[in-house]
Amino acid sequence: AAAPAVRAAPQAMPVAPAAAVPAAAAGLGDPTALYLKGVSEMETANWDAAIQSFAQTLQALQAEPPDSSREQRQAFAAQYLAAVLLLKAAGTGAGAKEAKLYRYACGLKLDDKHSLALVKEAVLRNKHVGNYR
Numbered sequence: 764a765a766a767p768a769v770r771a772a773p774q775a776m777p778v779a780p781a782a783a784v785p786a787a788a789a790g791l792g793d794p795t796a797l798y799l800k801g802v803s804e805m806e807t808a809n810w811d812a813a814i815q816s817f818a819q820t821l822q823a824l825q826a827e828p829p830d831s832s833r834e835q836r837q838a839f840a841a842q843y844l845a846a847v848l849l850l851k852a853a854g855t856g857a858g859a860k861e862a863k864l865y866r867y868a869c870g871l872k873l874d875d876k877h878s879l880a881l882v883k884e885a886v887l888r889n890k891h892v893g894n895y896r
Contacts, residue, residue, distance in 0.1 A: 791823035798840055802877075805843070810851035817844035842871045846881070862888035 801816030820840040827833050853864040865885035
């Protein structure tokens, strides 16, 4: 398969409380906008730009005052960063190693649309190489 089937409409990151303003004021950017940019880059298989956007999302969230909402949004962005790193490592390869990386990506907690696309691609890749475990 050329590009992975992770093309779905981006979902907004869980909404931040009013405390999200300090990150933007600190010049780090709006975490939600950075997240959406990362999702857009991920969906077009622009791995390096997606990695950069999700890393910036995490930095912007780190600059916000600590609360449970920030922690949830950090965990969500970190899951996407991990997914992109796995997808980049898998690339367009069709071997057992690449198929296994897709299986790992399926274990991440992403939006349903992205999770479903990853599962479909993982099944196809793993069937192709005979990974049935």
